[in-house]
Amino acid sequence: MNKPRTATCVLLLLLSTILITTIPAAKAYDYDWFFASNEYTTNWLQYNDEAEHTWTAFTQIANLFVQKRIYVYYYGYWFDGGPSYGELNNWGSSRTPWDVYAQIDHDITHHPLFSTVLYVGHGGPDGFYVHTDYPNDPYHTPDLTSFNVIHSHTQSSPAHQFVLMWVCMGGENSPQGSPSAWNPLWWSNPPAYPPYTWVGFDGMSPWLLDQMTPGNIFRYWLVFFYYFALTGSYSVMDALNLASWATGASDFASSVLGAYGRYWSYWPYPPLGPTTQTGRMHVAGDPFGTYLPRDVYYYYG
Amino acid sequence: MNPLKRSIILLLAILLLFPLVSMAKAQPSLPPLTGFDAEEWNKLKQMPHPPSQLTEQDKILQDNALRFLTNVAKLNTSSYHVEVFLDDKPGPNYDKTLKFNFTSGKTKLDVLCLFRDNSLFWCTIYPVTGSPAFTTPESSDVLSTAKGTLDRLQAFSAKEYLPTVRSMLDTVTELRNSKTTISDFTQEIAVSGNTVRISWEPFANGLSNPQNKLLLEFQNGKLTFFYNCLGLFKIGSADVKISEQEAIQIATEHARNYSWEVGNETISNANVLDTPVIANLSLQNRGNNILYPYWNIWLPLDKIYPGGVTSFHVTIWADTGEVAFIAPIGYGGDPNAVPSESQETTSDYSLAIAITLITATAVIVSYLFYKRKR
Numbered sequence: 001m002n003k004p005r006t007a008t009c010v011l012l013l014l015l016s017t018i019l020i021t022t023i024p025a026a027k028a029y030d031y032d033w034f035f036a037s038n039e040y041t042t043n044w045l046q047y048n049d050e051a052e053h054t055w056t057a058f059t060q061i062a063n064l065f066v067q068k069r070i071y072v073y074y075y076g077y078w079f080d081g082g083p084s085y086g087e088l089n090n091w092g093s094s095r096t097p098w099d100v101y102a103q104i105d106h107d108i109t110h111h112p113l114f115s116t117v118l119y120v121g122h123g124g125p126d127g128f129y130v131h132t133d134y135p136n137d138p139y140h141t142p143d144l145t146s147f148n149v150i151h152s153h154t155q156s157s158p159a160h161q162f163v164l165m166w167v168c169m170g171g172e173n174s175p176q177g178s179p180s181a182w183n184p185l186w187w188s189n190p191p192a193y194p195p196y197t198w199v200g201f202d203g204m205s206p207w208l209l210d211q212m213t214p215g216n217i218f219r220y221w222l223v224f225f226y227y228f229a230l231t232g233s234y235s236v237m238d239a240l241n242l243a244s245w246a247t248g249a250s251d252f253a254s255s256v257l258g259a260y261g262r263y264w265s266y267w268p269y270p271p272l273g274p275t276t277q278t279g280r281m282h283v284a285g286d287p288f289g290t291y292l293p294r295d296v297y298y299y300y301g
Numbered sequence: 302m303n304p305l306k307r308s309i310i311l312l313l314a315i316l317l318l319f320p321l322v323s324m325a326k327a328q329p330s331l332p333p334l335t336g337f338d339a340e341e342w343n344k345l346k347q348m349p350h351p352p353s354q355l356t357e358q359d360k361i362l363q364d365n366a367l368r369f370l371t372n373v374a375k376l377n378t379s380s381y382h383v384e385v386f387l388d389d390k391p392g393p394n395y396d397k398t399l400k401f402n403f404t405s406g407k408t409k410l411d412v413l414c415l416f417r418d419n420s421l422f423w424c425t426i427y428p429v430t431g432s433p434a435f436t437t438p439e440s441s442d443v444l445s446t447a448k449g450t451l452d453r454l455q456a457f458s459a460k461e462y463l464p465t466v467r468s469m470l471d472t473v474t475e476l477r478n479s480k481t482t483i484s485d486f487t488q489e490i491a492v493s494g495n496t497v498r499i500s501w502e503p504f505a506n507g508l509s510n511p512q513n514k515l516l517l518e519f520q521n522g523k524l525t526f527f528y529n530c531l532g533l534f535k536i537g538s539a540d541v542k543i544s545e546q547e548a549i550q551i552a553t554e555h556a557r558n559y560s561w562e563v564g565n566e567t568i569s570n571a572n573v574l575d576t577p578v579i580a581n582l583s584l585q586n587r588g589n590n591i592l593y594p595y596w597n598i599w600l601p602l603d604k605i606y607p608g609g610v611t612s613f614h615v616t617i618w619a620d621t622g623e624v625a626f627i628a629p630i631g632y633g634g635d636p637n638a639v640p641s642e643s644q645e646t647t648s649d650y651s652l653a654i655a656i657t658l659i660t661a662t663a664v665i666v667s668y669l670f671y672k673r674k675r
Contacts, residue, residue, distance in 0.1 A: 044609075045609025049628075050608070121633065136607050167633055204632060207631060210614055233400045234413070235411060238425070242392070248511060248512060249511045250511055250516055250528045250530070254511045255511070266577075266599070289429050
């Protein structure tokens, strides 16, 4: 055996190992500072394409968050101090409701300044689903991540200031239920706390792979929304409008998401069905005053 | 020292360096960001972006936007302190945006303007806190305000169609939900609570497109949204050559022949029901901002199929019969919950690859030692 050649191969293998493990990617991390971003979904009742679209959206959105940085002025120079979202999680469907509650507690403790949550999947007015061992059994529902339990964890902290629940229902009895569960203090006395916005659905939420206008699916709208919400000086309301403009509408109100009867699905079984289903996006709270934090400039010393 | 020993020492050195590289990746090498209080943190958070330094060209856009706000929206801009933020990254069908933060005491107003070809075509005026200061007196007569806005718009930037839409508004005596077509334009009025939307779009066989219009929105009698994309789009055709029945038939055939994957299983031959079918017709952009008639069709299925599929969404170009989009879709609803066991699973492909490579390296090194010993 040619020893130098073998050694070279080994060296290359090792170098590739190091390279692969140091490629920047929006992977979960936690520095316990500044802001936090969490993404959850479910593996329940999603066929391959829909799961793929959710995963793609989450990856792109996580990458948008990780690009927001802290710039530190230190002894005459500006340094990149790392991500301003000091915790970023793309949980996928791999977690249980108890993990969600624990994460809420963690965010309140370590990221009280601003925490945000995105969920895409299945649920209803009482909560949303995370992981199940029976992903294709419509009658074997996963454990519910309950809005009541979330409320019991959040009642002493306004840490969660932007929440997007891409899931059926939740907005009908606003602010009761999901909107107030994540930040009850803000609803109790809005001027006393930082602005808070909840975005969810009245009625049915559409699937991310479904089409809004030719060439535009709901996944694009969702990623555009986070792109604009984390860009320049746009508020949540600006981002809702700009994402809608980017996907074929004049603004949010005129978009497919802006009113009932612009997207549909069907449920074949009683007691709910057989019936056609529609819905609309519901925006509660203060979308004009809520800004997702982005780059932070900090003078040290 | 022979080459093998040198290689092994080098390998060991790299292996020792590896954890250091990982640590460097895990922690930024900057001083800890501590020692500042909650007020400072809040200040940092509330300043998403420093106000922009505008170029001369951008200042022209800024002046254009401020003139619009002063002369058309009748906002008393001089009573506010104004901060301007520029986003010069072009977006879909726009070149730049200017965001204005107007503040006066506890009153705060957010204005976002979009420009295309140095022309203002999109402007939202949102009161964030307090009541915005306008130079016109409070009026509950939104219809008069709308007519005045069109007059001022013509004075601000004359367009040949503005007198036409202005005269269409003259035919309205009361603001209520309506849709009327006169000559070249369809005028639509939508009233919801204190919000009134009035839009004008080119007449196209009764078909609408959500972007091809002039739109004014008033909240509590004040202009909150101006949008004008007349001229951006062209109507390629508004002739519907595929009837609703034909479109549903085409959609049904495609749905029956469609298959999708759930895990390793392929699902096909879905049973499409005849009712209830929903079919909507609109004008949509087929590319290059040219509009054509377009069917949106939703078909019900007889049961819930693997992957949660209960229906199909099919879209068809109504001038050609070409299927533009088809997808099995479901309902994100909530049958009665039955608690089940949950399980944590994780997937980290990078880690798996790294472990594989390290293991492979260890095997090769062991093999080399074994060979040398022999």
